[in-house]
Amino acid sequence: xxxxxxxxxxxxxxxxxxxxxxxxxxxxxxxxxxxxxxxxxxxxxxxxxxxxxxxxxxxxxxxxxxxxxxxxxxxxxxxxxxxxxxxxxxxxxxxxxxxxxxxxxxxxxxxxxxxxxxxxxxxxxxxxxxxxxxxxxxxxxxxxxxxxxxxxxxxxxxxxxxxxxxxxxxxxxxxxxxxxxxxxxxxxxxxxxxxxxxxxxxxxxxxxxxxxxx
Amino acid sequence: xxxxxxxxxxxxxxxxxxxxxxxxxxxxxxxxxxxxxxxxxxxxxxxxxxxxxxxxxxxxxxxxxxxxxxxxxxxxxxxxxxxxxxxxxxxxxxxxxxxxxxxxxxxxxxxxxxxxxxxxxxxxxxxxxxxxxxxxxxxxxxxxxxxxxxxxxxxxxxxxxxxxxxxxxxxxxxxxxxxxxxxxxxxxxxxxxxxxxxxxxxxxxxxxxxxxxxxxxxxxxxxxxxxxxxxxxxxxxxxxxxxxxxxxxxxxxxxxxxxxxxxxxxxxxxxxxxxxxxxxxxxxxxxxxxxxxxxxxxxxxxxxxxxxxxxxxxxxxxxxxxxxxxxxxxxxxxxxxxxxxxxxxxxxxxxx
Numbered sequence: 001x002x003x004x005x006x007x008x009x010x011x012x013x014x015x016x017x018x019x020x021x022x023x024x025x026x027x028x029x030x031x032x033x034x035x036x037x038x039x040x041x042x043x044x045x046x047x048x049x050x051x052x053x054x055x056x057x058x059x060x061x062x063x064x065x066x067x068x069x070x071x072x073x074x075x076x077x078x079x080x081x082x083x084x085x086x087x088x089x090x091x092x093x094x095x096x097x098x099x100x101x102x103x104x105x106x107x108x109x110x111x112x113x114x115x116x117x118x119x120x121x122x123x124x125x126x127x128x129x130x131x132x133x134x135x136x137x138x139x140x141x142x143x144x145x146x147x148x149x150x151x152x153x154x155x156x157x158x159x160x161x162x163x164x165x166x167x168x169x170x171x172x173x174x175x176x177x178x179x180x181x182x183x184x185x186x187x188x189x190x191x192x193x194x195x196x197x198x199x200x201x202x203x204x205x206x207x208x209x210x211x212x213x214x
Numbered sequence: 215x216x217x218x219x220x221x222x223x224x225x226x227x228x229x230x231x232x233x234x235x236x237x238x239x240x241x242x243x244x245x246x247x248x249x250x251x252x253x254x255x256x257x258x259x260x261x262x263x264x265x266x267x268x269x270x271x272x273x274x275x276x277x278x279x280x281x282x283x284x285x286x287x288x289x290x291x292x293x294x295x296x297x298x299x300x301x302x303x304x305x306x307x308x309x310x311x312x313x314x315x316x317x318x319x320x321x322x323x324x325x326x327x328x329x330x331x332x333x334x335x336x337x338x339x340x341x342x343x344x345x346x347x348x349x350x351x352x353x354x355x356x357x358x359x360x361x362x363x364x365x366x367x368x369x370x371x372x373x374x375x376x377x378x379x380x381x382x383x384x385x386x387x388x389x390x391x392x393x394x395x396x397x398x399x400x401x402x403x404x405x406x407x408x409x410x411x412x413x414x415x416x417x418x419x420x421x422x423x424x425x426x427x428x429x430x431x432x433x434x435x436x437x438x439x440x441x442x443x444x445x446x447x448x449x450x451x452x453x454x455x456x457x458x459x460x461x462x463x464x465x466x467x468x469x470x471x472x473x474x475x476x477x478x479x480x481x482x483x484x485x486x487x488x489x490x491x492x493x494x495x496x497x498x499x500x501x502x503x504x505x506x507x508x509x510x511x512x513x514x515x516x517x518x519x520x521x522x523x524x525x526x527x528x529x530x531x532x533x534x535x536x537x538x539x540x541x542x543x544x545x546x547x548x549x550x551x552x553x554x555x556x557x558x559x560x561x562x563x564x565x566x
Contacts, residue, residue, distance in 0.1 A: 043246040125221070214478040
């Protein structure tokens with residue numbers, strides 16, 4: 001059984017927000033959860049910035065040691081291998097964006113047996129705005145990762161300007177992507193202020209953690 | 215305007231350049247702006263433009279000199295240490311009167327510094343980091359929608375005055391995400407022809423693009439022409455925003471991302487009964503001295519807030535000219551000030 005989850009996708013597709021929300025949700029349900037921030041391509045807005053918050057929920061947060069949390073260098077903390085293999089832990093991988101970010105999965109390939117890979121898409125982002133574009137980058141990322149993807153995640157949003165129509169428009173596109181790729185949409189991410197909206201797929205309500213300080 | 219999309223600052227600026235008819239981009243990756251270079255590598259292919267990753271920033275700026283000489287709308291983007299490397303070429307371009315847009319996504323310094331957001335390159339960008347008597351129009355956006363508008367405007371200003379123009383963004387502006395609407399793209403074919411560009415002299419007089427004259431009297435004449443141009447830019451191109459300044463008792467001055475953070479500090483102050491306001495320069499050259507001078511007559515305290523040790527502060531003092539106290543609050547090296555911290559700094563000053 002695939003107990004772990006890896007969130008992958010293009011820059012700014014919402015991987016980090018979904019990874020943190022998933023970790024918190026599972027921790028609240030009493031699971032033993034560890035989140036590894038493997039994003040070595042973004043300089044900021046990474047899940048490591050929310051380490052204290054996640055630790056309050058009892059989540060083990062795996063990040064590069066000491067001052068290196070501020071770097072954008074390819075450091076894979078050795079604990080990553082442990083949490084992927086330990087059957088008592090649900091490991092959540094927050095993977096960096098695009099081809100360069102996802103390359104880490106190839107490196108972890110021998111340890112990915114228990115990990116389902118979720119391809120996160122916001123159809124209001126450049127380069128993933130049409131079915132053809134999404135499939136193009138789906139293929140690109142998959143070949144770079146050297147692992148198969150298990151699920152799609154519909155995460156169409158405009159931040160605090162998201163509306164129900166925008167979510168639905170994204171789901172429609174993702175349904176078509178699902179047909180063409182043959183992999184299912186695991187869930188639709190919905191901001192907490194729209195938690196009552198109707199969804200075509202399973203609904204996953206997300207709280208915004210990566211807020212700006214003003 | 216098209217539909218709203220969710221973009222990073224680096225993508226907003228890149229797409230705006232495409233929409234402004236820019237079809238030539240040279241660049242070299244550096245954090246925190248590499249996504250802009252990456253964005254352009256994808257988009258230039260789609261729109262049939264030229265993307266070239268140079269071997270260094272020194273090469274980049276000289277490629278820009280070449281492309282601009284033949285009339286292209288050309289852009290690059292870099293971050294602090296990379297911008298330092300471009301200075302010689304920028305000075306050459308300023309005197310050769312070559313339009314171009316430079317995006318500097320400023321990070322913590324000096325030296326190698328770090329990769330966090332900063333405004334510590336104000337002196338370099340606004341006062342000229344290269345040699346000689348030149349100035350560059352500089353725009354500092356505080357939202358991604360504004361970054362789109364200013365990038366498009368920068369190309370027009372560059373062409374109108376035949377000068378390099380800088381978009382001063384900090385790392386936060388480059389990396390944050392917001393919904394943005396882009397205007398319809400202009401057709402590069404409709405950009406007015408440049409009657410000075412080197413397009414082949416067959417059948418006409420030869421043209422020259424140079425920053426050189428061995429005769430000091432002639433070089434002085436070239437210099438005076440530049441100064442005339444800067445005078446006109448100062449008269450015509452000042453931009454600023456005023457936030458809650460109608461009834462001010464105290465005034466903040468901040469630009470870019472910090473301007474946005476200070477708006478929250480203004481609201482905190484207003485909740486506590488202090489009539490605070492914000493003056494946000496959008497053009498840093500030309501700095502809006504006159505309007506800031508007028509506003510400073512209404513208050514005793516004009517407090518400057520920057521992610522630096524106090525660089526724009528010097529321009530604020532030149533505007534205020536002693537009419538009010540000019541305290542400063544800043545964070546360095548990539549640390550971002552919080553609204554509460556700024557409010558506390560104001561309170562400390564008001565209790566003095």
